[in-house]
Amino acid sequence: MLQGDVGVELGRRVAVALRTALGVEITPAEALVRPSTREGVDYQCNVAMSLAKKLKKAPRDVAQAVVEHLDSADMVEAPEIAGPGFVNLVLRTEWLQEQAAGLLGDDRMGASATEVPRRVAIDLSSPNVAKEMHVGHLRSSIIGDAIMRLLRFAGHEVIPHNHLGDWGTPFGMLIEHLVDEGWKAGSDSHSISDLNGFYVAARKKFDADPDFVERARLRVVALQGGDEETLALWRGLVEESTRHFEKVYELLGIGLTPEDIYGESFYNPYLADTVAELEAEGLTEVSDGALCVFPPGFSNREGDRLPLIIRKSDGGYNYASTDLATIRYWVREREVTDLLYVVGTPQAQHFTMVFAAARQAGYLTDQHAEHVGFGSILGEDGKTIRSRAGGTLKLVDLLTEAVDHAAAVIAERTAFDADEQARLAKVVGIGAVKYADLSNDRERDYVFTWEKMLAKEGNTSVYLQYANARIRSILAKAGSVPGVGTPVVLTEPAERALVVKLLGFPAAVDAAIEAYAPHKLTTYLYETASTFTTFYDACPILKDGTSPEARESRLVLAQLTSRVLVLGLSLLGIDAPERL
């Protein structure tokens, strides 16, 4: 059975044909084999036009040479040349039948694992201590989680790190507010019911009370000086916040645990060394009292060189220092080959500069560092939903609303018992939120609307879950699941279309991984579910009048579809219930 992308396999064969026919060496990718939108054509090869000039031949002659030497009779019908030199490829029914039958024994659905596993550190989620997670954290969390799942599926080692905002000057203010609230160091009986309220109250006091400001300042000094009582209070605050995050991660179905937390404080011990190394390398300059690196190629609005400040004029460190120390840590101590940062696109320049500085410093050499940016979630007014702009939407409220909405629909439509309804509501509601986000191009902003988040028609998770539930229902009714080796017989166009689509799974996964673009997978899964429902309507499986052969064959197709949908959704962090 074929492993991987059908188009790549055809490309390989075209490359061989060109070598034997014309002595030309090209890679499979350069064969330009693409799925075709032409009626009745599965793939098309566009290589003839691209090579014609280089070979000083007419495109149709190159195409003719490809066709004559293409060794693919097992896989495709006799290729036809069309238009200026397109080679149209139609997959043979027998080949499709064999592939479909073979897939039944492959729980990876044709997707191969990498032969060169990498070790990838991925920065995701990264909420701030003493602040409630809001919709802004949604994207980093679920996009990061999906990328993590995709990379692991591909056979890579992935180490998530949750870069918690757990250090810095605001903690003086926050700890003093804790003290005012009667917290005692070392006691774990405290809790904060409203993290946002806590933060706002501290901030308000800070803005109004000079004595409090002074206490906060002293508290920062104590914190950074390692004062035990202060550290104990700080830990209490971090742990309290972490418990809030855990609840959200649990609801969201993100695999992040407290072990994945590498907050800013974690890198604290490395900051001085990191900065000292940069100084020793001669990369730094003092400018306006701040210690800076000036990576080449960046300028500010006056046209002057743009600094990356790694130590503030007051001697404190900032996020550039931490980010450099982070790279240094993961490369040196953890020996990762890749560093991914799932952080909003507004920080694109920051990361470009940090990476540039890290290369200058030798922290990054062969490693691949990439800012996997994502667009902002906008309000209906088209402006970024910001925590301080008033229009805060707590993440937990968003998720609860989605689950409640799903619960209402489920109660209306189904007769499952209460427990089952509650379980389904969570799977459907959370899935809808995740899918609504993941199905957008990662890098683009999108406007948040409840309508979109809760939609259950068209390209939505519910559509996919429903398609799968219908399949599971049929398989349950059928009594026995067709075993490996069950012959697949394709007679109807809808059957054939479904198999062709199912064979596209590896290509979709590859595309999603290659560009860190989960939406490429959602698009594919939606097309697959849609192709299936067309098949479902056109091709009865268990109904009277279906021959035993067709019944078994169609059960295989249903089974394969279910596995593609369930596996695909799982790579996005979305569950697919048996019944719906």
Place this chain on the structure above:
RNA sequence: GCCUCCGUAGCUCAGUGGAGAGAGCGAGGGACUUCUAAUCCCGAGGUCGCAGGUUCGAAUCCUGCCGGGGGCGCCA
């Protein structure tokens, strides 16, 4: 001012330099005593922001312009 991303059907969005640019939603027409209608089928709907350029071929690459978002020194 500079950098960067975006502009595709009424709306929300896909689109790997390849052949009449595709979905969903909405609006119109049709299909249920259901293998689960949270579904399917049919037709309508487009100066791919504008103007040049590169190319055999441009929604896609380059340049300029228009419109919008974001970023541009001590918050992260």
